[in-house]
Amino acid sequence: MSEEKKDHFISPISLDYNYTAGAATTRFLKKVSEGKIVGQKCPKCTAVYVPPRGSCPRCGVATEEEVELVDKGSVESFTIVHIPIPGNPIVPPYVCAMIRLEGANISFLHLIQEIDLKDIRIGMRVEAVWKDKSEWDTTLENIKWFKPSGGDDIDPSEYRFKGPE
Amino acid sequence: MIDAAVIGVGQTKYDSKRRDVSVGGLVREAIDNAMKHANVDWDAIDAVILGKAPDMFEGIMMPELSLADAIGAVGKPVLRVHTAGSVGGSTSVIAATHVTSGNFDTVLTVTFEKQSESNATWALSPKYPYSPHINAGAGGYFAPYMREYIRRYNAPENIGWIVAAKDRQNALKNPYAHLQIPNIDEKMVADTPMLWEPLRYLESCPSSDGACALVISNEKLAKGRKAAWIKGMAVRSEGTLSAGRDEVNPQGGQDCASDIYKQAGILNPKDEIDCAEIYVPFSWYEPMWLENLHFCDLGEGWKLTENGTTALDGDLPINMSGGVLSSNPIGASGMIRFGEAALQVMHQANEYQVDGAKLAMGHAYGGASQFFAMWVVGNER
Secondary structure (H helix, E strand, O other): OOOOOOOOOOOOOOOOOOOOOOHHHHHHHHHHOOOOEEEEEOOOOOOEEOOOOOEEOOOOEEOOEEEEEOOEEEEEEEEEEOOOOOOOOOOOOEEEEEEEEOOOOOOEEEEEOOOOHHHOOOOOEEEEEEOOHHHOOOOHHHEEEEEEOOOOOOOHHHHOOOOOO | OOOOEEEEEEEOOOEOOOOOOOHHHHHHHHHHHHHHHHOOOHHHOOEEEEEOOOHHHOOOOOHHHHOOOOOOOOOOOEEEEOEOEOHHHHHHHHHHHHHHOOOOOEEEEEEEEEHHHOOHHHHOOOOOOOOOOOOOHHHHHHHHHHHHHHHHHOOOOHHHHHHHHHHHHHHOOOOOOOOOOOOOOHHHHHOOOEEEOOEEHHHEOOOOEEEEEEEEEOHHHHOOOOOEEEEEEEEEEOOOOOOOOOOOOOHHHHHHHHHHHHHHOOOOHHHHOOEEEOOOOEOOHHHHHHHHOOOOOOOOHHHHHHOOOOOOOOOOOEOOOOOOOOOOOHHHHHHHHHHHHHHHHOOOOHHHOOOOOOEEEEEEEEOOOOEEEEEEEEOOO
C-alpha cells in the first residue's frame, strides 16, 4: 500500500429525472417530428415565439395561436467555439449561432456548417439541413445544422421586436 | 434615507483549489474575517442570509441547512438566496432589507462557491431534452452578445485586451485575488488562445474557490463606527426568452441603475460616483455595462476603456480589486463587488484605494443577463 496521502478523490455521481415538455413544447415537438416548425403568436403584442413556451413574457399572457414558419432564417449573432466542452460530443471548432427564423421574434441556438468559418457574419441568411426522414423524432436534432442560403443579409436592427405599433 | 450600513467585510484567499478547507471551513473563514473587521460577537447577529449559485456546482443540495453550524445560524432565522451569478449582489441587498425592515438590527450574510468540487463549465453545458447539444459554457453563451456589441458600435478588438490586462494589473495589488500574473499586459492577453470567438483565454474569468461575508447593521451599531452607508440598493429581473429583449443593453440593468441613482440623489453617475466594482466575467462586459449603467451614452463605453478612464488612476476606476476576471467564486463574486465598494468608502482598500472615495458602486448580473443587483454606498450617513 502506498504511503502517499490523498487529500481528495473524484466520485462520479448521477441523478435521474423525468422531463415533462409541457403542452406548448409538446405540440411544437410533434410538428417537428413531421418536419414542420410551428411557433406561437402572442394575442396581445403579436410576437411570434419559436420554440414556443406557451406564454409571452412581455405581456404575461398565454400564446395559443399557432404559426407555421419556414425553415429559413438568418444569424442574429454567433460564436465559434474553439475548446472542447466537458460532456459535449461536438469536436471544435464549431459555430454556435442564434438562428432567427423568418417571421419569428426570438432566436434559438443551433449549429452552422457547410461554410468557411471566416465567412460567417451577423445578418447572414441560412436554411435548415434536415436529417433523413427515417431518423426524425420529437427533437430539434431533426435539423442537423443550418447552412448559408444566399441572398442579401438582414439589417441587424430588424432583429429588435418593438411591439405591434 | 436607508438605515443600513456595512460595518464588516470578510473575504478568503481565492484560489483554483482550496483543498485546505471544506465548504464549511471556507465560508467560516470569510465570516470570521467579517466579524473581526466589524468587531462584533455572535450575540449581535440577529439573522444569517446565505447565497450561492446553482447547487449543481458542488453537488450539495440546500447547503444552507448542512452549513448551519459553520455559518452560525443555529437557532437564528436563516434564508437562502439564489439568482445565478448575480446572487452575491442580490444576497447583499436582501440582507440589507432585513435590516431596513426594522425586525433585525444586525445581519450576517455570506456567499461562496467551491468550484473545485465539480466543473462549472460542465454544469452549464448540459444537453437539454429535445435539443441539439450545443451549450458551451458561460463564455459560449455570452460571446454572441459581445460580438453584437462590437458590431453595433464598431469597437476595436483590443478593447477586450485592455480590460483583461487592466483588471489583472489591479489584482497584483490585492493579496486575496486568485490570478496573480506578473508583467501582465495587453500583448500577453492578445497572444493567448481563442476560446469562444471573439473571446481569448485571458479575456475570460477563472474558476475559483472562495467566500465573502458582510456584517450589515442599522445606526444603533453602525453610528460612530467606520461604516459604508447604503445610499441606494435595488434588484431587477426580466424575462429570459422575451421577444424584444436586448441582451447587449438589458432593460432590467438600466432600470436597476436608475433606481439606485434616484434613491441616492445621483444625477450624473460618472461625475458623482468615485469608483465602481462591476461584474465583468468576460472582458467586453466592462464597456457594455458602462453604457447599461448610464456612465456614458450608448457606443461610448469602449472609448472610456480605451482612454484610461476606467484604470485605477483614471477618472472612474472600475474593478480596482481585480474584479471577476481575477477571482471568480461564482456565488460570492457579486458580494465581493459589493464588499469592495464598501471598503473603498471606508478607505480600507489598501494598495488599490481610490483617494478620498466618498461614493462607490457595487454591481452584479447573472443567468442569461436577466438578473441584476446593485448598490451605492457612501462614507457618510
